[in-house]
Amino acid sequence: MAAPSLLILAQQGRLEFEAIIFAASLRHCAPDFTGRLIIAEPQPEGAWSGHGTRIGDDTRALLDSLGAAIAPFTARHFGAAYPYGNKIEALSVLPPGQPFVFFDTDTLITGPLDLVPFDKARPAASMRRKGTWPVPPLYGPGYAGIWKSLYDRFGLDFPSSLDLSQPDEHWERYLYFNAGWFLGPDPAVFGQRFLDWALSVRHDPPEELACQTLDPWLDQVILPLVIHSLGGGRPGSGLAGLDGDVTCHYRNLPLLYARESDRVLEVLEAAVAPNRIKRRLREWEPAKRLIYQGKGRSKVRPLFADGLPSREKPIRQALKKNGWWWD
Incomplete structure (x- = not known):
């Protein structure tokens, strides 16, 4: 089976610089990966009309x-x-009938992606998530009632989606992913269903x-x-590296320096060290200050020398407070 196409998103501003980091880290850590890297670029028309979206020429x-x-x-x-909807509509740029993996652009490739057994993978997505949705109201409905209403809307079997090792009304019992990466065998089918169902729930929840x-x-x-309807579910052990030692969804460059391992920092800095990458990436202030001026290591890292808070919010607050x- 051919290697899957990789899809990320980029447009003018932060995302185009993160796309450089993604592409550079892919070539650095997985030089033998044979799949295509496709970068979807929203045009300044339609739902992005009036916004500068085109990637810079450099x-x-x-x-x-x-x-x-x-x-x-x-x-x-x-x-x-709703910029998050880009990942839904961007699936249309991929060749139909061929396997794909979508990654959020703020992802670093940190290991041999070519060794991940994509050919054996059912549709799946990242389990590096928290119980962010839903937030059941005090007097109900609870998690089960809320999720079941969505499965019923689209004629899906709800019980088979449950993780029965988790207690009733605990959020992890119910199928829930982080959309930082997801994969499937056919982006045309996956993308159309993703779009149709998202519009249905947005307009008539x-x-x-x-x-x-x-x-x-x-x-x-x-x-x-969508994943459940296509016969997929929670990722198996073969995909563990996508939330482990093969990719790192860092989300924001200051957060990367605050909380990721020394190995991740080393991969980042090595991947973007070549002069042709450095010349462009230095034009982005976070990369200039944190990577190339070394402030990520000398200023950000020491802020958390005594240990990281367990939640992300205080990490962000400390970073903002210190500029x-x-x-």
Whole structure:
């Protein structure tokens, strides 16, 4: 079976620089990976009309030299009003009938991606998640009632999605993913179902969702339904590296320096060391200060020398207080 296509998103600003880091780390850590790297670029029209979205020419040339193909698409349904919807609509740029893996752009490849057994994988997604949705109201419905209403909406078997090793009404009993990576055998089928069901729930949510917010969680609400409907589920042990030693979803460069391992830092800095990458990446303030001026190691890392808080919020607060945060 051929290696899957990798899909990330990029547009003007932070995402184009994160795309450079992704592509550079892929070539550094997985030089034998034979799948295509496709970078979906929303166009400044449709749901992104009036917004500057096109990747800069210098970035475009660098990504091309790193073996990435930039694929434009027009967002019709989400765009600036719900940027997370890009990952739903961008699946349309992939060749139908061929396996794919979507990654959030703020991901670092840290190991041999070519050795991950994608050919044996059912549709699945990242388990590096927390119980962010739903938030059951005091007087109900609970987790089961909320999730079952969605499975019923689309004619899915709810009981077979449950992790029965977890207690009733504990959030981990119910199929829930982080949308930082997800994969499947056919992006056309996956993407159309993802889009149709997301629009259905956004425009006409079941009454059990009356107290729930769908922004920014809509993609993560619909993702498990799509995966379950296509015969997938929680990832098996073969995919463990995608939430472990093969990829790192760092989410934000200051957070990477605050909480990731020394090995992750070493991979990042080695991957972006070549001059052709450095020349462009230095134009992005976080990379300039944290990577190339060494402030990530000399200033950010020491802030947490006595240990990391267990929650992300105080980490962010400490970074902002000390001037080491960029949105």
